[in-house]
Structure formats: structure tokens, C-alpha cells
Amino acid sequence: MQPKMIWANLAVDNLERTTKFYADLGFKANGAPNDQLTSFIVGDKGFVIHFFLKEVLASNMKMEIVDARPAAEILFTISAESRQQTDEWATEVTKAGGTLLSQPEAFGDGYYGFMFADPDGHRYNAFHM
Numbered sequence: 001m002q003p004k005m006i007w008a009n010l011a012v013d014n015l016e017r018t019t020k021f022y023a024d025l026g027f028k029a030n031g032a033p034n035d036q037l038t039s040f041i042v043g044d045k046g047f048v049i050h051f052f053l054k055e056v057l058a059s060n061m062k063m064e065i066v067d068a069r070p071a072a073e074i075l076f077t078i079s080a081e082s083r084q085q086t087d088e089w090a091t092e093v094t095k096a097g098g099t100l101l102s103q104p105e106a107f108g109d110g111y112y113g114f115m116f117a118d119p120d121g122h123r124y125n126a127f128h129m
Contacts, residue, residue: 005048006047007047007048007049007050008047008048008049008050008074008076009050009052009057009061010049010050010051010052010057010068010120010122011051011052011053011054011057011058011065011068011120012038012051012052012053012054012119012120013053013054013120014119015035015036015037015038015051015053017097017119018038018051018118018119018120019038019051020096020097021096021097021098021119022038022040022051022118024092024095024096024097025089025092025093025096025098026092027040027042028040028041028042029041030048030050035053036052036053036056037050037051037052037053037056038050038051039051042078043078043079049076051120067121068117068120068121068122068123069117069120069121070121072123073122074122074123075115075123075124075125076122076123076124076125077124077125077126077127078124078125078126078127079127079128079129080113080126080127081128082128083104083112083128085128086104086112086113086114086127086128087104089114089126090103090104090114090116090126093116093126097119098116098117098118098119099116099117100115100116101114101115101116101117101123102114102115110129111127111128111129112127112128112129113125113127113128114127
């Protein structure tokens with residue numbers, strides 16, 4: 001298989017809250033939000049994450065969508081350029097309404113980072129190596 005592109009489709013409860021959260025973090029909008037989804041381009045390689053209203057995604061995909069708050073459905077990893085940037089991101093996440101799941105710390109061999117969740121519970125690992 002040689003896919004042309006890959007992107008993520010995640011379920012959310014509130015499009016306005018999700019749009020504000022990711023815009024506050026500086027993510028680049030992927031077109032204008034509408035009444036079903038908001039979308040962002042992440043990173044230098046242009047990874048796209050669509051955030052659909054939960055009922056729209058469930059209806060279109062014809063499957064049950066789980067609540068991401070009590071358990072991780074996926075862990076996105078985002079790379080920081082420095083420890084300082086990692087610390088700054090932790091502050092930005094909190095100010096934007098996200099939840100720090102761990103504080104910035106050294107771990108493994110040469111890694112420094114933290115974990116956080118967006119307002120709908122979608123989880124991220126932010127680190128510098």
C-alpha cells in the first residue's frame with residue numbers, strides 16, 4: 001500500500017471549544033469550520049486532524065464512538081525544538097483549557113516532555129529529544 005496521505009478523524013462534543021483550543025495553541029486552520037467539523041494542519045509535514053461532532057462521525061462511519069476521556073484511543077506525539085519550548089507548550093496547553101496528564105520531566109535516554117489532553121480527552125505526548 002502506498003497511500004497518498006493520512007489524516008485523523010476525531011469526535012468532539014463542541015466545535016467552538018475545539019476550534020478555540022487548537023487555534024489558541026497556534027495550530028493552522030485547514031479551511032473554515034462548519035456545522036459538522038473543524039480541521040487543523042499540524043507540523044511541517046502537514047498532518048491533518050479533523051474534529052467532527054461526535055454524532056456526525058458516528059453516523060457517517062456507522063460505528064460507536066468511544067469517550068476519549070477515561071481511556072486513550074490514540075496518543076499523538078508532537079516534537080518540540082527544545083526543553084524551553086516544551087515547558088512553554090505545557091503553559092499554553094493549560095491556558096487554552098487542556099489538561100496536563102503529566103508535568104514536563106526528563107524520561108528515557110535523552111527525552112524531556114509531558115502528556116496532555118484536549119477538552120474532549122484526546123491525548124498528546126509533547127517532547128524534545
